[in-house]
Amino acid sequence: MPHRTFLAFIWPSLLAMILFIAIPIISVAYQSLYIEHEQILVTSENCGPFGCTSSVSVDRAAMARLVEEQPAGRYNGLGTYTNASHLATDEIAAIVASSENFNEIRNRIMNLPFYKALIFTLAYTFIVTPLVIVLGFVIAVVVNSIPQMLKGPVIFFSLLPMLVTPLVGSLVLFWMIDSRGIIGAGLQALFGDPTLSLKASPMLTWVTLFVYGVWHSAPFAFVVFYAGLQTVPTDTLESAMVDGASRWERIRFVVMPYLLPLASFIALMQLMDNFRIFEPIIGFSAAASATSLSYLIYSDLRAGNSPLFGSAAATSMLTIIGVIILLLPVLHRNWREFSRKV
Amino acid sequence: MSNPSQRKPLPLAVLSTGFVIFWLIVAAFPFLWTMWGSFKVEGDFFSRVNWVNAITGPITERQTGSPFTDAGYEGAWIAQEFWRAVVNTAIVTVSVVVISLTLGTLGGYALARSGFKYTFWLLMAALVFRAMPHVTLVSGYLLPFFELNIWGFLPTTIIVLVAINQPFTLWMLHSFFLSIPKDLDESAMVDGCTRFQAFRLAVIPVMWPGVVTTGLFSFLLAYNDFTVTSMLLTQENTTMIPKINSFLGSTQEEGKVMYAVAAVVSAIVPLFALILFFQRQIVSGLTAGAVKG
CATH class of the missing domain: 1.10.3720.10 (MetI-like)
Known part of the structure; x- marks a missing residue:
């Protein structure tokens, strides 16, 4: 079958897979480098008959503008991957340094959310x-x-x-x-x-x-x-x-x-x-x-009133890496069979 | 089995009969139990006193005057508007099946007939895509969908389910097309058909068993989906499975659990019918991938 005909037959399903599987994976990779904006706080003073009190509140208008400009949040590099709710590199270093035996290390690592789920x-x-x-x-x-x-x-x-x-x-x-x-x-x-x-x-x-x-x-x-x-x-x-x-x-x-x-x-x-x-x-x-x-990602996306996109995306990337490691032997075997045939 | 050397010794026969009965109970009893219990009140289905109550239903009889009640179904379908979710599920599943079969037959045919190297890479990519946990993809959708303002609509969900379904559909139809001899469409093309006419007039008519089988699995994927529908649809405009989940959160008070039980049974019954009518196709579909190894 010539390339042209092949493309004519396969493009709808290829387009669907690129748009809704391949691009979302890229979007996940991108989102995982960003985290939520910090709250913009304003301090206002209320002066009444009994003196002044100052209260701190979130400036909603400014926040909305910021989210409008940068929907993915602010750039955080690989920070989300290494924080306490993902790979927790600092915590693990601390645990290894301060624990006495292997069992204790294991038990304490088991309490970190990512490792517990993994x-x-x-x-x-x-x-x-x-x-x-x-x-x-x-x-x-x-x-x-x-x-x-x-x-x-x-x-x-x-x-x-x-x-x-x-x-x-x-x-x-x-x-x-x-x-x-x-x-x-x-x-x-x-x-x-x-x-x-x-x-x-x-x-x-x-x-x-x-x-x-x-x-x-x-x-x-x-x-x-x-x-x-x-x-x-x-x-x-x-x-x-x-x-x-x-x-x-x-x-x-x-x-x-x-x-x-x-x-x-x-x-x-x-x-x-x-x-x-x-x-x-x-x-x-x-x-x-x-x-x-999967449950960690779901609960991040369901968190309160604002989904934690960055955190969910970082867990997603780690999960995708896990899936690929899991599939490597199969892909390798299929490749060997295929190259023998051709 | 007339051959005496094949006849089983008695202990083995007893053991295997016992095992089959055990397996049947394990597989079917939970569903039958829940179906029976869905016509009782909570005090009987979750009986503190004696499990026999769930079968005989004394509290149901005391409260409603008969040993069976449809209060759970009435509450779920009418008061909690479960019917709306059922309508949505019907729209979503039918659209997903039709669209994914259309795209899948075209693509699967191309993959089965083209001998170039890139078909291998496409199939491998499809295998990796098939293995992606759906929720990782959903976390990629949410933000762009919010930005484009297409979040929460049924068509968005349908397209997403079709796309998620594509890798599986392509693999399955690809292996069905491989089993149809190339000569069939090639002779049609010698007779003057274009490639597409050969596909439509010569190949599709003999492909129906494969299409029906693949359609069944597309149906199951769309019908059983929880991840995508619960994240991409609003609470008011959702499908059956997320709706059942929302019953659990909000209905801890007395009697409301039975709404969830009734809704669960309502979701199981169509699957019962499906297996009853399509058992042969389901079995052949499960093994279709295995034949290729």
Whole structure:
């Protein structure tokens, strides 16, 4: 296809992606170098019958003019990246200098908002992804062995947790784990502890979010693996059987190697999706004990009456760098395959 | 399964049946429970006394005279104007699906038929764009949109959702187009069609399954979106999912939680219907990307 025709076909979708994905990334990079204007204060004196009092107030007219002139705020260089709510370089230096052992350093770094969010995001990504793959595989193998007429309904119900909106799905679970809900009350009865609440401790909140993540994504892995199982060559399975392979050996040495490419596909999708975990934190009202990078950006943009664009943009840039690091191996592999083909 | 060597030993059969039942309960029970509970009053759905109350509903019966009540739905849909959000969701999802499929089929076709090196880079760029957390993009939009005075309108949101959806749509349609033989459009062009006519008259008619599948996923993206719609639309002019979130903040008083429960169930029911009718396409769409690895 000549370049001209190619362009004629692709320009609308290219334009949409440049305007609303590429340029916003540049806009984020630009905004991250600026911070909000300082308040312009005016001191006014009120003189009454009992003497004069002076009060300080914000000069709204002057502020409005300033914002009009420089909507992005004033230039701050990389200052936003290194301040206490992002990379916190000074704080970390202070912590390392004044702490005695590694545990203390770790605990104190965990209290810095950016690192708290980063660690939760990474923990969520790298704990939920393998669990999803394992659980999805087990479900696929088991469902593949049940009678044909039951498969349809089983797949129907299995798809629900994945396709339902994350916020809605997490709310449904959140109401059930409430201490007055069925799971919350059930756990209290099970452990004989009427004060047990999954919302109370940070650790339990993390576990709840992980469980939600697995529940939400396992169906995806299940469906992909299930479709893969239909294409496993029966000849190989039969010859393995003739050679005396047991049920487990057939799965371990025939099915698993065959499905390995699918597992790496699921892993890629899951890494991308889990890294941006956000809605469940809102659905479970978990922000006090677990925040993610996406949640930090959201709460900056939602801050009070004036959004903290600079702070949100700096976190966004750091998140984008994280995404690219996460994707590097995949891009590298695709590039190798492509250059072999050409 | 008549082959005796394939028949399972009894313990394994019991174990696997048990596991399927366990998984079904885990997957489906929360939704069925919430649907049933949405017709109760708060005192029953969040029962301090006994969880059986949520099923039988004694307090609901005492308060309303029957074991089922639609008070939650009435409050959410009429008093809190949830219907407005439903209308907005319908406008947004339908527009997003139509526009992204139009752009996506054109672009995906071009990517599948052009053999030049830049198609690889475009697809890789699309993969990186697909991985961007939506909220990072939103933080890039807000300030320019405020400045241009286009913040808070449905068309802005629709275009943004279409753009965010493009990388995924392109990848999916690209792999569907690859499965259609090149000979088809080339023979149409030999017969005198232009490239576009060949695309429209020869390729699109055999592409419908792929288009429907991709459309389903565009629909899900637009329908399920919370990040973009909650940040780009005003409280009064919003879609279903942000509306549900706003119920949570403002309605802590007795009974209002049930509004949120009713709204959540209202948002789930269309998805139930969707899966019921399109299960086959959804399954084939989920695996379409996997085939290519």
